[in-house]
Amino acid sequence: MYVAVKGGEKAIAAxxxxxxxxxxxxxxxxxxxxxxxxxxLKFAVDRVMAEASLYCPNLAALAIKQAAGDLQEAIFxxxxxxxxxxxxxxxxxxxxxxxxxxxxxxxTWKDLPGGQILGSTFDYTHRLLDRSLEGNAxxxxxxxxxxxxxxxxxxxxxxxxxxxxxxxxxxxxAGFRDTGSFPHPPRLPRASHALEQExxxxxxxSAYEQERQGRMEDAQxxxxxxxxxxxxxxxxxxxxxxxxxxxxxxxxxxxGFLLGMAYSTQRGFGAVHPFxxxxxxxxxECSIVPEELDFPLVIGELEVTECxxxxxxxxxxxxxxxxxxxxxxxxxxxxxxxxxSIADRALRAREMEEEETGPAQxxxxxxLHGDNVDASGFVxxxxxxxxxxxxxxxxxxxxxxxxxANKAQDGAKDGAAKEGTETSGGAQA
Amino acid sequence: MQSQAYDAGKPAQDSAPNESDAxxxxxxxxxxxxLAEETPLxxxxxxxxxxxxxxxxxxxxxxxxGLVMIRGRIGGQGQPFNVGEALVxxxxxxxSKEQDILGCGxxxxxxxxxxxxxxxxxxxxxxxxLAPLFDKExxxxxxxxxxxxxxxxxxxxxxxxxxxxxxxxxxxxx
Amino acid sequence: MQTPHSWTGDTxxxxxxxxxxLLQALARPCQxxxxxxELAKESxxxxxxxxxxxxxxxxxxxxxxxxxxxxxxxAHAWLRFYTGMNLVQSPCEADFVLVGTPCDxxxxxxLKQGTATYxxxxxxxxxxxxxxxxxxxxxxxGPGIRNTVPLPFRPADGFLAQWRDNHDRFPxxxxxxxxxxxxxxxxxxxxxxxx
Numbered sequence: 193m194y195v196a197v198k199g200g201e202k203a204i205a206a207x208x209x210x211x212x213x214x215x216x217x218x219x220x221x222x223x224x225x226x227x228x229x230x231x232x233l234k235f236a237v238d239r240v241m242a243e244a245s246l247y248c249p250n251l252a253a254l255a256i257k258q259a260a261g262d263l264q265e266a267i268f269x270x271x272x273x274x275x276x277x278x279x280x281x282x283x284x285x286x287x288x289x290x291x292x293x294x295x296x297x298x299x300t301w302k303d304l305p306g307g308q309i310l311g312s313t314f315d316y317t318h319r320l321l322d323r324s325l326e327g328n329a330x331x332x333x334x335x336x337x338x339x340x341x342x343x344x345x346x347x348x349x350x351x352x353x354x355x356x357x358x359x360x361x362x363x364x365x366a367g368f369r370d371t372g373s374f375p376h377p378p379r380l381p382r383a384s385h386a387l388e389q390e391x392x393x394x395x396x397x398s399a400y401e402q403e404r405q406g407r408m409e410d411a412q413x414x415x416x417x418x419x420x421x422x423x424x425x426x427x428x429x430x431x432x433x434x435x436x437x438x439x440x441x442x443x444x445x446x447x448g449f450l451l452g453m454a455y456s457t458q459r460g461f462g463a464v465h466p467f468x469x470x471x472x473x474x475x476x477e478c479s480i481v482p483e484e485l486d487f488p489l490v491i492g493e494l495e496v497t498e499c500x501x502x503x504x505x506x507x508x509x510x511x512x513x514x515x516x517x518x519x520x521x522x523x524x525x526x527x528x529x530x531x532x533s534i535a536d537r538a539l540r541a542r543e544m545e546e547e548e549t550g551p552a553q554x555x556x557x558x559x560l561h562g563d564n565v566d567a568s569g570f571v572x573x574x575x576x577x578x579x580x581x582x583x584x585x586x587x588x589x590x591x592x593x594x595x596x597a598n599k600a601q602d603g604a605k606d607g608a609a610k611e612g613t614e615t616s617g618g619a620q621a
Numbered sequence: 622m623q624s625q626a627y628d629a630g631k632p633a634q635d636s637a638p639n640e641s642d643a644x645x646x647x648x649x650x651x652x653x654x655x656l657a658e659e660t661p662l663x664x665x666x667x668x669x670x671x672x673x674x675x676x677x678x679x680x681x682x683x684x685x686x687g688l689v690m691i692r693g694r695i696g697g698q699g700q701p702f703n704v705g706e707a708l709v710x711x712x713x714x715x716x717s718k719e720q721d722i723l724g725c726g727x728x729x730x731x732x733x734x735x736x737x738x739x740x741x742x743x744x745x746x747x748x749x750x751l752a753p754l755f756d757k758e759x760x761x762x763x764x765x766x767x768x769x770x771x772x773x774x775x776x777x778x779x780x781x782x783x784x785x786x787x788x789x790x791x792x793x794x795x
Numbered sequence: 796m797q798t799p800h801s802w803t804g805d806t807x808x809x810x811x812x813x814x815x816x817l818l819q820a821l822a823r824p825c826q827x828x829x830x831x832x833e834l835a836k837e838s839x840x841x842x843x844x845x846x847x848x849x850x851x852x853x854x855x856x857x858x859x860x861x862x863x864x865x866x867x868x869x870a871h872a873w874l875r876f877y878t879g880m881n882l883v884q885s886p887c888e889a890d891f892v893l894v895g896t897p898c899d900x901x902x903x904x905x906l907k908q909g910t911a912t913y914x915x916x917x918x919x920x921x922x923x924x925x926x927x928x929x930x931x932x933x934x935x936x937g938p939g940i941r942n943t944v945p946l947p948f949r950p951a952d953g954f955l956a957q958w959r960d961n962h963d964r965f966p967x968x969x970x971x972x973x974x975x976x977x978x979x980x981x982x983x984x985x986x987x988x989x990x
Contacts, residue, residue, distance in 0.1 A: 247691065247707035250731055274688065278854045280711060280727075280879060282690040285701040292771065294778045302785045310781040374649055374760075375768040382697060415881075417692065419703050422856055424913075435695060436702030443704050475774075477652075478707065478729065480689055483855070483879045485725060487644040490652035491689070491709055492729030500696060520693040520704055682877065685806065713876075 197577040215260040229253035238495075238523025239263055243564060244270030245421075245444040247494050247522050264446075268565050281480040282414065284488055288498050288520070290377045293474035295526075298383040300467045300502070306380045311473060377477070383470035384500060387514060394505070394515045429555040430542040438539055438555060439532075443521060445562030447528045453552040453562075454534035461550025462538045466501035466517065473497045473524055497521050499529035503537060509545040650746055650755075653763045654739045655728050661766065662738045665759045674751065677717035678724075678741055684712035684733035712736040714744055722747050806850065809833045813851040820972060820981030825935040825944050827927050827978040835977065840869035844974035845893060845923040846877075852919070853891055855879035860886045864895020864924065889918055896924045897948070897973065903957045906969050914966040917984075925975035937986040946988060947980055948973060958988050 216223065230237055230253040240252040244267045252270060259265035295311025298304045387393040418437035429438060442450065457464040475493040482489060499519040506512050517537030519529035534552075541553035551557045561567060654662065669675040688706040695702060710733050712726045724744025726736040742759070745751050812831035820828045834843040834850075845865075853859055859880040861871065874880055874893075886892050886901045894900060900922065909917030925948045933946040933955070950958075961968045961984055968984035 242705070245705035246688075247705060248730060251708065274706060277708070278687045278879075279706070279856060280687040280689055280709060281855060282703075283692050283707075285692040285694045286704075288693070288697045292774060294774065295781075297783075302787065308783045308785070309778050310783050311778050312781075374653055374764050375771055377771065384696075414692070414701060417701055417703055419690070421703075421706075436700055439693075439695065440703040440705075477656075478689070478691060480709075480727065482711070482725065482727060483875055484713065484723065487648050489648055489655075489725075489727060491655050491727040493656065494691070494707060494729060496693075496704075498693075498697060516696055518695050518697075522705055 197579065211260075215258070224257055226250060226253040226257065229256050235524065236261070236263060236266075238525050239447060239528075240266045240270060242522040242525055242528060243267045243444055243446060244274065246270050246274045264564050264568050268568070271565050281482060282417075284414075284479045284481070286476050286478060286496065286520075287379075288472065288476055288496070289379045289382065291380070291472055291474040291476040291496070291498070292377045292493070293380065293472055295473040296380070296471070298468065298470045300469050301383050301386075304383050304470075305385070382500075384502065384516070387469075387502070392514055393502070394510060394513050425559060427556050428542075429559060430539070432540070432543045434555070435536070435540070438559060439518065439520070439536060441559050441562065442519075442532045442535055445532075445558075446564035446567070447525065447531070449562045449564070449567075450528060450531035450535055453538070453558055454531035456550055457534055457538045457552045462552045463541070463546050463549065464503050464517070464534055464538050464552075466503045466534050466537065468530065469500045469502045469516070471497070471499045471526055471529065473526065495523050497524055497526050497529040499526065499533045501530065501533040501537065505544065507544055507546055509543065515540070515544065647743075647746070650760070651725070651727075651739070651743060653760060653767065654726070654742055656767055657763045658766065659732075659735050659738065661759070661762050662735070662742060665762075666738060666741065668758070669745070669751075669754070674754070676719075676745075678714040678744060679717060680737070681713040681715050681723060682711070684710055684726075684736045684740075686710050686731055686733075710736040712740040714740040716744050716748075719748070804833050809847060810851040813847045816979055817848065817851065817972065817981070820979050821970065821983050822939050822981075824937065824939050824981050824983055824986040825946055826940075827947055827980040830974065830977055830979050832977060840867055840873050841865055842895065842923040842975070844977065844979065845895070845921060846873070848921050848972060848974060848979065849874055849878055849880070849891075849893060852921075853878040853880040855881070857881065857890050858883045858888055859891045859893060860884075860889035860901075862886065862892055862894035862901055863899040865893055870895075886918075892918055892920045894920065894922045897922050897926075897975075898951050900951055900954065903961045903969055908964060908967040908969065911967065914968075917967060918969045920969055920971045922971060922973045923975060925973040925980070927976055927978055927980070933988055933990050935982075935986050935988055937983075939983075940986070948975075950988075955988055955990060958982075962987055 230249050233253075233256065236256055237249050237252045240255055240263055241247050241249065243263075244252065244255070246252075248270075251273065252266070255266035255269040255273075256263065259269060293309060293311075295313065296304075296306070296309045298308060302308070384393055418434070418440070420437060420440050425437075425441070456462060458466075473495070475495050477490045477493050479488045479490050481487065497520075501517045501519075502514040503517070504512075505515045515537060517533035517535070517540075519532030519534075519536065521529045521532060535558060538550070538552040539555050539558060541548055546553070548554060666675060686708060687710075689709050691704045691707050692701045693704045694700065707729055708731055709727055709729055710731060711728075712733070714724045714737070716722050716724075722744050724740040724742070724747070726739030726741075726743060728735045728739060742755075746755050809831055816828040816830050820826075830844055830847055834847050837843065839846050849859075853874075855878075857878075857880050859874070860883050861874070865871075871882065875882065880891075883889050887905055887907065889907065892901060892906060900920070903920070906918035906920065907916065909915060927947050929949045930945045930947060931949045933950070934943040935946050936943045965984055970984055971982040973980045973982065
């Protein structure tokens, strides 16, 4: 039972004033601008967008500023803001094959068709503090030097030669307007393509793809996709058809929690032995079909990180093969995309008839505890006044102690009485 | 027959070869507007204004911010799922003198100005008399800017293209 | 050329005021609340009270059935353009059922009733054209009503019997908003009507 507590308005207002003051810091230090946060603390912004489940770099930067860098608080702010907005539409599924990639690597294929692009990465850095950043280092205006090697040209050509799927053939010939000359991003093949061809990859997703090619996915199929923001989670959520819902929850789950889950499976609490088949990061176009127009429309590009991990399967549900886990996260966040794909694979335990040996394989455990707005709200609410609950707790303990003390006393009396009886009995005897 | 006040799916031109081609071309055009920076859109509208070719318009809806639920596909090509929402700004306008033309703008982010300019340009684009101006003065500029952005981005990441070697180590020889 | 029915006012402010009125209408059943009048002067293809409520409650994720009195293509088009609602073909699939006239209501039992676990998944019926000037001597009682209040409009024939059944299905059952003349009155499933 909850009992309301009254009072404290002035103190609370003063506490919030103090918070604002501390957020701003000393006035002789220049105030942070949103563009500084958006461009110089990009990983923080991307994490906030992913876990708030709202893609909008400006507002994420604002939330980080307002939360003074407390990312979970920023995530909460942005989630709360999200609820005030109407939903206009749902996008067509992102065509990540046509991502304009800034990074693309595979740990399983060194000669990846289309090439491996490291992009910007913390990998291979020495993790040494860079003292040169201490001062106000001037911005290096020289753009990243491009080595126009034969290789690079080949990469560009390979990419271009993949025919853009959206190039309209009719536009030129119809003599209406020449939209065929508008640039489109190229389509790049997937690393796992060869495995699929050889039949070594599990069938389920390529089968879906083939089926999809045969028929247009109608609006109803798309409208029926489970959405955790509209319908509450129904457990056990462990069937293959629950996978879209699980992925949505993983995409907004806490990065640290997912990392821990993924790590636990690798250490043996679960049965996933993943390889990174492909990790991509880049900009991908987003299309919607607005209410008033009945054709799809590109509304802009958003940055995502996508990860496919593959792991050996020797169980009973399928022939020996490679199974896949999938991660797709807003912004630049490969730690999370990787963790998500491992957690996704681990959560398919029932579908794969695998013995559950770790919490990462249990949908209830992972899905119900991975959301940091939920978790932090529940854990942190115990800071708030619980005076009446606590009095009840105290009186319960006092009762129990009293009961126990009485029992001990009675016991002692009984014991003494018994002893007395025996003694007296003996005496009588 | 009711007037198709809200059916903006068909451009106003009668010269359109057929509906799906016309829609495709309009969609391509809207894509270019959504991916563009605001500056060239503004410049083009200014130049229309200077030539006295910019008609008045009324806002039919917005500009207003809202959400689009972003979908992905499992494995990039399988079953669709919801990834999270994105903030978009949308705007619809009608030309004051040609009320049956509805222009639409949808753009990612909190960008009311961009969405409104986009809606106005979409409405104007549907007027056959302005078509040559778009074809000559706006579309090529936007297409070139987009191409340049693609190339700059690609050049930047191309420098980080990597070849990994696998090496046989000596110990195994004996 | 037909005048297009545009609405370019401050939707956020309208919806917030309207939402407040709807909350109050359910908290104080059968006691008509004033609706914000922003849409009253607009030329609309449907009753402005209904338009305000639809704008407030419905979005792209709502399944809506348009009942009698809202058959015009313009009314459909307006609602779809401004709310993004999904129109469904049958009242039994709808989250919201909008009806243009109080004399022709769908059977309450045929609408979504919710489930014992999720009673909130029931339909909400919104009825326009209500005349709040007549008091037919029916008394309403239940949560949010001190003692009793008179039902402020004349219900359609057979409605009272249907309402009794609806009330008996609690916690499941539908909730109704009656609107007209710039006002809205709520009839939640918890309210008991007696003649």
